[in-house]
Amino acid sequence: DTGVSQDPRHKITKRGQNVTFRCDPISEHNRLYWYRQTLGQGPEFLTYFQNEAQLEKSRLLSDRFSAERPKGSFSTLEIQRTEQGDSAMYLCASSSNTLSYNEQFFGPGTRLTVL
Amino acid sequence: AQTVTQSQPEMSVQEAETVTLSCTYDTSESDYYLFWYKQPPSRQMILVIRQEAYKQQNATENRFSVNFQKAAKSFSLKISDSQLGDAAMYFCASNTGANSKLTFGKGITLSVRP
Numbered sequence: 001d002t003g004v005s006q007d008p009r010h011k012i013t014k015r016g017q018n019v020t021f022r023c024d025p026i027s028e029h030n031r032l033y034w035y036r037q038t039l040g041q042g043p044e045f046l047t048y049f050q051n052e053a054q055l056e057k058s059r060l061l062s063d064r065f066s067a068e069r070p071k072g073s074f075s076t077l078e079i080q081r082t083e084q085g086d087s088a089m090y091l092c093a094s095s096s097n098t099l100s101y102n103e104q105f106f107g108p109g110t111r112l113t114v115l
Numbered sequence: 116a117q118t119v120t121q122s123q124p125e126m127s128v129q130e131a132e133t134v135t136l137s138c139t140y141d142t143s144e145s146d147y148y149l150f151w152y153k154q155p156p157s158r159q160m161i162l163v164i165r166q167e168a169y170k171q172q173n174a175t176e177n178r179f180s181v182n183f184q185k186a187a188k189s190f191s192l193k194i195s196d197s198q199l200g201d202a203a204m205y206f207c208a209s210n211t212g213a214n215s216k217l218t219f220g221k222g223i224t225l226s227v228r229p
Binding site for chain 1: 121165
């Protein structure tokens with residue numbers, strides 16, 4: 001088990017472009033979470049999945065954001081028409097209802113810079 | 116809605132000494148969980164310690180222990196025998212219901228002086 005992985009680790013884009021991030025959770029973890037962390041702040045919840053179902057979305061997740069977990073394994077987070085305010089670290093975490101009770105394992109994050 | 120407050124932005128401790136990081140929270144739920152996460156520079160966040168609200172006994176993990184004051188809604192982390200590797204950002208967090216979303220505080224930067 002190699003832990004939660006995220007790709008890319010860094011992304012620089014121009015305002016107005018679309019970007020997509022990928023998260024691969026720990027295998028057999030049925031829950032997957034996305035958080036956003038801006039400089040000097042704690043992570044803020046964006047959305048989470050149980051298997052392939054998206055169970056909750058934050059108000060922070062505007063219409064420009066979409067997340068998927070099509071087969072209940074990896075997940076993607078897409079941001080359309082990026083804005084400078086989207087610059088942040090995007091963290092993915094996974095957990096299991098039966099293993100490591102109530103512990104979320106975090107990935108290294110994708111740092112997005114919007115110019 | 117849950118809120119988690121960490122009012123100290125930075126703390127410093129001498130190696131081998133003890134330091135306490137403060138956290139307060141607010142929730143209307145009776146069943147909730149509290150956590151301390153560590154985020155080393157440029158490395159991923161890891162769980163340090165976890166406390167179930169229904170448990171009166173304070174959680175302990177080796178050099179890390181908590182002081183959970185339910186009535187005061189306070190959840191502080193004590194690090195004993197501080198080591199250089201303890202230098203990191205520490206986040207207090209909570210959730211209601213196992214494996215639900217986490218609400219984090221702003222974090223505190225801990226530096227360890229050799």
